[in-house]
Amino acid sequence: MVVVQRKELTLAERLYLPEVLRGLSLTFRKFFEKPITRQYPEQPLPTDEVTRGQPRLVVKDDGNIACVSCGMCEVACPAYAITIDGGETDRGIEREPKRFEIDMLRCILCGFCEEACPKDAIFMSNELELADFTRAGLVYDLEKLKRPKSALQERIDYVYRLNNRWRSKQ
Amino acid sequence: MTKIQINGREVEADPKQPLIRACHDQGVDVPMYCYHPGLAPVGSCRICQVEVAGAPGQPSRVVAACRTPVSEGMVVSTDTPKAHDTRRECLEFLLKNHPLDCPICDKAGECDLQDYAFNEGQGKGRSSEPRRKLEKRKSLGDVIVLDEERCILCSRCVRFFTDVTKKAQLTVEGLGSHSVINTYMDKPLEGNYQGNLADICPVGALTSKKFRFQARVWNLSKTLSTCGECSRGCSISVESLRAKQVKRIRPRYNAAVNQWWMCDTGRHALAPLTRALAPEGEVLGGRLRTAAVRGYNGLECSDDVAALDLAADMLASHPGTLVIVSPFATQEEAKAALALAQALKATPQFVSPAPNALKDDLLHTGDPCPNRRGLLELGFGALAPADALAALAVAPSAVLAGERVLELLGHAGLALLPKKLRLVAFDVEASDLASLDIAFPVPTHVEKSGHWINVDGRVGVLNVALPPPALVRRLDLQLAALTAKLSAVPQGS
Secondary structure (H helix, E strand, O other): OOOOOOOOOOHHHHHOHHHHHHHHHHHHHHHOOOOOOOOOOOOOOOOOOOOOOOEEEEEOOOOOEOOOOOOHHHHHOOOOOEEEEEEEOOOOOOEEEEEEEEEOOOOOOOOHHHHHOOOOOEEEOOOOOOOOOOOHHHEEOHHHHEEEHHHHHHHHHHHHHHHHHHHHHO | OEEEEEOOEEEEEOOOOEHHHHHHHOOOOOOOOOOOOOOOOOOOOOOOEEEEOOOOOOOOEEEEOOOOEOOOOOEEEOOOHHHHHHHHHHHHHHHHOOOOOOOOOOOOOOOHHHHHHHHHOOOOOOOOOOOOOOOOOEEEOOOEEEOOOOOOOOOHHHHHHHHHOOOOOEEEEOOHHHOEEEEHHHOOOOOOOOOHHHHHOOOOOEEEOOOOOOOOHHHEEEEEEEOOOOOOOOEEEEEEEOOOEEEEEEEOOEOOOOEOOOOHHHHOOOHHHOOOEOOOOOOOOOEOOOEEEEEOOEEEEEOHHHHHHHHHHHHHHOOOOEEEEOOOOOHHHHHHHHHHHHHOOOOEEEEOOOOOOOOOOOOOOOOOOOOHHHHHHOOOEEEOHHHHHHHHHHOOEEEEEOOOHHHHHOHHHHHOOOOOOEEEEEEOOOOOOOOEEEEEEOOOOOOOOEEEEOOOOOEEEEOOOOOOOOOOOOHHHHHHHHHHHHHHOOOOO
8 A cells, every 4th residue: 555645835835826926937938938839730740751641643744644554553552542544645655544543541651652663653742631521532533643743853862762772782 | 195204203295295285284384475275386485495304325405395295204304403594594585675564564464474574584684785666556457456566476476367267367577686577468457366366465565455454454353254245155254343344355265165265256245244324213325223114204213023013913914925035045044934934824935136247167156146055955946036026016915034135136126016015024224115014124144143055065154243233133033033923913814
């Protein structure tokens, strides 16, 4: 059995008011200090190249999508979040996605799709926010997934740097 | 039989077959590109090389297993370093000009070259010269498109036309590294067997125009089934994507029926299998979703139990019913129709359209009834569409049962039938006929299991490749339910 000895209060403490003032002084001091909280939606968290946000598709500088709908990300996806239907295109690459859907509610942001892609067409962006009024709205289609290459450049450079370091060890 | 030794195992081999067949029969994997069991061996790709021990005191030799006959006492090893090295060198030469197209190529996933390169190949090419630049999309007729860069010049396609269809259409044009596959005089390919080229091509050089980029092959679920385009009943594999749509039909090996081949008519007969459903709550404009009963405003969707009661009452009060089934009816459905015909005291008959012009010497019989033999053996009478319509015109009531039965009778002819005819139809699609009173939906032949009997009396098995639409029940069960209801209703009441 543990006996907790209650500390005897001093006279000042028993008078109550000095302690209230002491507490308030701390409150007022903090008013003038730098806040440690964040105004979240207005001030988002800082992200950098290591941030593994939602996957996005690269649109090359010539305006065409880099994806050839090979289905590697679809196979690699452990959450079965990706659905692709390919089709023929007149471009030299011959094949492009006609339908590319990522169910963001299923996506676990693991980055396997980025790793599996043989065409550098899918990268983890720094976009992390996910909210909608319907589930269907969170199944992102081609138009919602496309991003210009410049928007993903930081991540692309990071992945290349990482892969090169891994390769040199072989 | 000849006794030989494969990888240290004493086995018996057929002396008429090449060594590669003996290896494959024993489950020993020997890669092959130019060799195909249905075609004459030429030994052009050299990937099937194996080591054969020489005479005593002689060194062992590496031979192409597809061109080497089996001889008594042969000692064959497929797994020795010498055999592996030789094959790996051949592979390197084959890959020298083969583009790194796998993410785009339709063959990826079922490509012999990809599989073997993955197992045995090097991670990197050693060649610094650029690859051959050739035509990537060369159309060879309506069915096949050729990618010259991917071609490894195995000449299987050339031999398919010389050995199987016996009408040479393709050739290897040019010499050395300028060789390409081409048709004679750049003419498009002809015939009803072009689709087989996409199957036998060991790489993705010849691909099907219809299937091009439609799906990745590892996403397709394959169901063993039987083709319904003619009475040959070729063994096929129905390949569907996400249990929603049949994407491709391919032949599967059946020594007694179709070997490795099938005709393009059967291969491309996807339209009847991919028909869209009628809009919700409607009867016409697509596949029938539910039972439909004629009301004041034409056919209206109905509950199937109520419709079945109505049909039983209607048929019982109009005796002299004709029972006509579709030639697509399986044996199981035919048996159910037979019981129904007995209950109605009718002679069972089936629609037998005239032979079409697609008949050839290879597979197609020209007869569009896949189960003619089975139906005849069960005692059904063959009825030409014109005769069927004439009989329907004077009948008090009729039951038409089976996939596409209305289509085969001819919508134009059916529209002329008198309104007083009481007609119950079981079909995939209803038709806006004045005489059609009650219609029930049925599954297509890729949505049900059953058996057909082909022209030679061989049984072809149907399996469920796609789930039928929600309220569509098996035809044999529906007919049995109708028979049961009829026997509960007093006849002639």
